[in-house]
Amino acid sequence: MQRKYPNLCKPIKIGxxxxxxxxxxxxxxxxxxxxxxxxxxxxTLFMN
Incomplete structure (x- = not known):
């Protein structure tokens, strides 16, 4: 079966x-x- 978004579960590097x-x-x-x-x-405390 072909996936609609084949790269969704693949690793990615951002910066x-x-x-x-x-x-x-x-x-x-x-x-x-x-x-x-x-x-x-x-x-604010929770997000930090």
């Missing part, structure tokens, strides 16, 4: 960083948004 596959996801959440629409302290 000096090697990744085992090409599946990426942005951080999810958004429950710690402040009144002025910025990211709160708890989310």
């Amino acid at each position: 000096n960083v090697h990744f085992r596959n090409r599946m990426f996801s942005a951080p999810m959440g958004g429950t710690d948004i402040t009144a002025d629409c910025t990211i709160g302290r708890a989310s």
Whole structure:
């Protein structure tokens, strides 16, 4: 069977960083948004 995206599970190098596959996801959440629409302290600490 031929895959629709044959390179999806193959390794990739971006700059000096090697990744085992090409599946990426942005951080999810958004429950710690402040009144002025910025990211709160708890989310900042978690992401760091």
